[in-house]
Amino acid sequence: MKSKKNFEVKLEDHFLAGAPAIYIQSAEEARVDQSLVRLQDKLGLKRIHEWNLGHGWVDFENKRPLSNVESGKTELEHALLALLDADLERSLILIKGARPALEHNTLAIARLKQLLNLIERHHAGECSVVLVSEAVCIPASIEAQVTLLSLPLPDRKEIKAMLVQAENNGQLTVPDNLNDLAISGLSGLTASEIGQLLRMVGRQTRTLDKKTLQTILHEKEQIIAKSGVLEMVSVDVELSDIGGLENLKHWLEQRSTIIRRLDEATRQGVKAPKGVLIAGMPGCGKSLTAKVAASLFQLPLLRLDIGSLLGKYVGESEHNMRRALSMAETVSPCILWVDELEKAFVGMGGGNASEVTARLLGYFLTWMQEKTGAVFVIATANDISALPPELLRKGRFDEIFYVGFPNAVEREKILSIHLGKSRQTVAELEMSKLVKLCRDYCGADIENAVNEALANAFINGSALTQQLLEDAIQSTIPLRETLRDQVGKYEELFEKLKLRPASEYQGHSVAQMIKLAADPNHVKREEVASNPDCPDDQLEKLAMDPQRSVIKAVYENPRCPERLLSIRINIPKCSPQYDLELLELACLNGNAPEDLLIRQIDDGTIDSKLRIKLATQAKGVTLQQKLATDSEAAVRRTLSIRKDLNEVLQTTLANDSDQVVRQNLANNRTLSDGAAEQLVEDKHAKVRAALAGNPILSETLLLKLVLDKEVSVGAALISNPSLASSVKSQLLENGASSIKQAFARRAELTESEQLLLLKNADTALKIILTVHQKLSKEVQERLANDPEQSVRVNLANNPGLTKEIQEVLMDGGDYGVRQALLRNPGLLLDKVKLKPKSLIEHVMEHNNNLGLSINSRRR
Numbered sequence: 001m002k003s004k005k006n007f008e009v010k011l012e013d014h015f016l017a018g019a020p021a022i023y024i025q026s027a028e029e030a031r032v033d034q035s036l037v038r039l040q041d042k043l044g045l046k047r048i049h050e051w052n053l054g055h056g057w058v059d060f061e062n063k064r065p066l067s068n069v070e071s072g073k074t075e076l077e078h079a080l081l082a083l084l085d086a087d088l089e090r091s092l093i094l095i096k097g098a099r100p101a102l103e104h105n106t107l108a109i110a111r112l113k114q115l116l117n118l119i120e121r122h123h124a125g126e127c128s129v130v131l132v133s134e135a136v137c138i139p140a141s142i143e144a145q146v147t148l149l150s151l152p153l154p155d156r157k158e159i160k161a162m163l164v165q166a167e168n169n170g171q172l173t174v175p176d177n178l179n180d181l182a183i184s185g186l187s188g189l190t191a192s193e194i195g196q197l198l199r200m201v202g203r204q205t206r207t208l209d210k211k212t213l214q215t216i217l218h219e220k221e222q223i224i225a226k227s228g229v230l231e232m233v234s235v236d237v238e239l240s241d242i243g244g245l246e247n248l249k250h251w252l253e254q255r256s257t258i259i260r261r262l263d264e265a266t267r268q269g270v271k272a273p274k275g276v277l278i279a280g281m282p283g284c285g286k287s288l289t290a291k292v293a294a295s296l297f298q299l300p301l302l303r304l305d306i307g308s309l310l311g312k313y314v315g316e317s318e319h320n321m322r323r324a325l326s327m328a329e330t331v332s333p334c335i336l337w338v339d340e341l342e343k344a345f346v347g348m349g350g351g352n353a354s355e356v357t358a359r360l361l362g363y364f365l366t367w368m369q370e371k372t373g374a375v376f377v378i379a380t381a382n383d384i385s386a387l388p389p390e391l392l393r394k395g396r397f398d399e400i401f402y403v404g405f406p407n408a409v410e411r412e413k414i415l416s417i418h419l420g421k422s423r424q425t426v427a428e429l430e431m432s433k434l435v436k437l438c439r440d441y442c443g444a445d446i447e448n449a450v451n452e453a454l455a456n457a458f459i460n461g462s463a464l465t466q467q468l469l470e471d472a473i474q475s476t477i478p479l480r481e482t483l484r485d486q487v488g489k490y491e492e493l494f495e496k497l498k499l500r501p502a503s504e505y506q507g508h509s510v511a512q513m514i515k516l517a518a519d520p521n522h523v524k525r526e527e528v529a530s531n532p533d534c535p536d537d538q539l540e541k542l543a544m545d546p547q548r549s550v551i552k553a554v555y556e557n558p559r560c561p562e563r564l565l566s567i568r569i570n571i572p573k574c575s576p577q578y579d580l581e582l583l584e585l586a587c588l589n590g591n592a593p594e595d596l597l598i599r600q601i602d603d604g605t606i607d608s609k610l611r612i613k614l615a616t617q618a619k620g621v622t623l624q625q626k627l628a629t630d631s632e633a634a635v636r637r638t639l640s641i642r643k644d645l646n647e648v649l650q651t652t653l654a655n656d657s658d659q660v661v662r663q664n665l666a667n668n669r670t671l672s673d674g675a676a677e678q679l680v681e682d683k684h685a686k687v688r689a690a691l692a693g694n695p696i697l698s699e700t701l702l703l704k705l706v707l708d709k710e711v712s713v714g715a716a717l718i719s720n721p722s723l724a725s726s727v728k729s730q731l732l733e734n735g736a737s738s739i740k741q742a743f744a745r746r747a748e749l750t751e752s753e754q755l756l757l758l759k760n761a762d763t764a765l766k767i768i769l770t771v772h773q774k775l776s777k778e779v780q781e782r783l784a785n786d787p788e789q790s791v792r793v794n795l796a797n798n799p800g801l802t803k804e805i806q807e808v809l810m811d812g813g814d815y816g817v818r819q820a821l822l823r824n825p826g827l828l829l830d831k832v833k834l835k836p837k838s839l840i841e842h843v844m845e846h847n848n849n850l851g852l853s854i855n856s857r858r859r
């Protein structure tokens with residue numbers, strides 16, 4: 001009610017102060033009438049003369065055309081003539097539809113001016129013309145005599161009264177639990193729009209429910225959109241959708257704690273947050289942040305398009321601004337997103353541009369200062385240089401953030417977010433490479449590149465791959481490239497204004513790097529020269545630095561431009577600029593062009609030492625292929641241990657004349673099946689042995705190696721940690737005895753391994769097995785019944801034997817076995833039973849063993 005009271009107080013003040021004309025901007029004629037009636041009653045005015053577009057002069061009470069008006073001419077210019085003789089004392093002259101009536105109507109304007117002059121001279125403070133129209137049109141000739149007022153939209157109390165009236169009329173009942181939501185839903189609309197909406201909903205249902213409440217909200221979106229100054233933005237993003245901008249996100253999270261518990265915070269003396277200005281580069285997430293803030297604060301988001309506020313009539317821009325802001329206030333609590341704020345202050349053209357700008361700014365700043373409703377403003381701007389300094393001064397907004405191009409950490413996060421949205425997994429994703437490739441990209445560029453790669457994958461009918469992503473990134477011309485000068489300018493300004501960076505400190509901004517590149521301290525220049533985010537032009541400058549360490553840092557920089565590297569690599573030996581150390585650095589830089597390196601190798605410019613270094617890190621396949629056939633074995637040996645060689649390259653190396661190259665390859669954990677198949681047949685046992693120990697070898701190839709007669713191959717197989725059980729069985733059953741013996745000596749042997757070993761075991765192997773600590777019951781039994789006495793004697797020594805097996809051994813009656821049992825610390829039998837036999841018993845036993853018996857001899 002406060003705003004409306006303010007309006008009526010202002011109306012009265014202006015009337016009494018002698019304003020010849022008051023322009024009320026409103027489409028709500030009935031509410032204007034009510035306010036005028038209250039003014040009439042309060043000041044005891046005699047009458048209100050009303051004119052409207054349809055009928056000319058009408059009766060203010062019943063709106064019927066007045067019959068006493070001469071002629072049928074109802075147009076304003078004629079109607080005004082009637083007032084020349086009228087009694088203007090203590091009266092209001094109400095002109096409705098003022099804009100269409102006055103627009104392009106020179107005669108009406110001239111006659112109105114005469115009337116205003118008359119009022120000014122003779123009736124100041126007792127008569128005013130009240131012009132009413134939805135849009136403002138104040139002709140320049142009467143501008144000085146007109147005061148502009150706007151009728152505020154119905155506040156919560158007025159809306160509540162309208163709901164009560166709707167219920168009393170039997171139109172619509174609003175349950176208590178939906179009352180607040182219904183009032184919020186209807187806030188921001190004119191009384192007639194509310195009336196219409198209630199009638200519409202009343203036709204659908206007698207009692208408001210959540211579903212019909214949605215209809216209200218939907219209709220409201222339409223009405224707000226129709227107003228042309230505000231748009232309700234639907235939000236489907238959350239905090240995790242922003243990659244990076246950690247400072248800004250953290251700040252918003254903190255504000256959300258206050259905004260979500262605003263009543264409690266206000267009671268504790270906490271001021272409601274006013275808003276934030278987010279300035280910075282296009283496509284870097286400013287709009288995204290406004291939407292995320294709405295979801296974080298759980299508030300509706302109203303977008304104010306500054307461009308649409310600007311009107312051609314005097315006062316129209318300010319009025320539109322006023323209207324938008326008051327609409328936002330009635331919708332509050334809400335977020336008002338003032339998009340492209342700088343538009344209000346630049347490129348308005350026309351002679352009065354600066355005046356309008358100043359007034360708009362003034363109005364906006366005052367509103368920001370005085371606003372009481374819970375409207376949180378998020379203003380976004382690209383060109384901060386266009387914003388007036390008073391807007392950037394501390395205190396206007398709670399904080400001003402600068403959003404720059406994403407740094408490497410942020411680019412990775414943005415890539416992950418957009419790849420995550422695609423719900424496709426990329427096999428062997430090399431994120432760090434993608435991050436480097438999109439150095440100059442804004443968030444929108446990264447999103448576009450991912451979308452492009454996805455579209456191409458779909459068109460090809462393939463899955464999303466690293467290559468498709470790299471191609472899409474490389475075919476995108478980043479914004480920073482196109483706007484390089486502007487970017488530099490903005491970033492310098494950002495430095496100068498000391499705006500708070502939205503991103504966490506993760507390196508220098510471009511502006512800082514430009515500054516540091518010219519620093520007299522070479523350590524600082526070196527730091528910039530090795531920064532992967534350093535712009536190309538700065539690197540080119542630093543490549544000519546008087547300090548050698550700075551130049552070296554440039555050539556070592558992973559983002560050193562190809563142009564710079566090519567120039568260095570092309571310097572001939574005879575040139576005074578030739579520098580072996582710098583040449584090496586340039587050649588080893590991942591950005592060095594492959595074709596140039598190959599040519600230099602062919603020309604003999606790159607010596608074997610450097611070729612060895614290249615072999616450790618060359619990324620391009622063509623260059624790797626070149627190195628794979630290098631005349632120096634050392635180069636090929638270096639290459640053969642790399643884990644990232646493709647199959648063609650491996651096949652080349654598998655055929656290498658140098659045994660070490662092949663051996664290295666056989667050891668390589670990324671060995672392809674094709675190359676391994678070749679190496680299985682290798683004439684050198686060392687190569688085959690290396691292969692046999694390679695845990696990635698397929699079962700088929702391992703089975704082939706089992707048949708290898710070479711002991712070292714078998715030994716390597718045995719020690720292969722990922723030996724398949726079928727291969728192991730083959731090996732333990734049919735392998736060379738030396739290999740089986742080596743295996744049998746292992747501390748850990750499973751039961752099946754023991755049984756396999758026993759299958760074709762000779763005495764030596766059995767003896768090795770007998771001492772094993774954890775022999776299975778079956779193996780113990782089989783060894784205890786072995787015809788070889790030495791086997792049984794050795795077994796009898798084993799402390800891990802079961803009582804049952806010890807009995808079997810004892811019952812065997814062998815003297816040596818019994819003696820061994822007696823010495824066994826794990827003996828579970830009664831020693832008395834094991835007491836040595838008499839000599840005769842012993843001889844008999846011996847004879848028995850020889851297949852004789854005393855009886856048979858006797859016979």
Ligand code: ATP
Nearest residue numbers: 241242243282283284285286287288414443444447
């Ligand atoms: P403009 O000034 O041109 O309006 P802007 O700074 O408002 O640009 P946004 O519209 O927010 O940029 O960004 C465009 C799109 O780029 C976003 O919808 C989002 O998909 C993507 N994007 C930009 N920055 C980020 C980011 N930091 N994290 C994730 N996505 C981002």
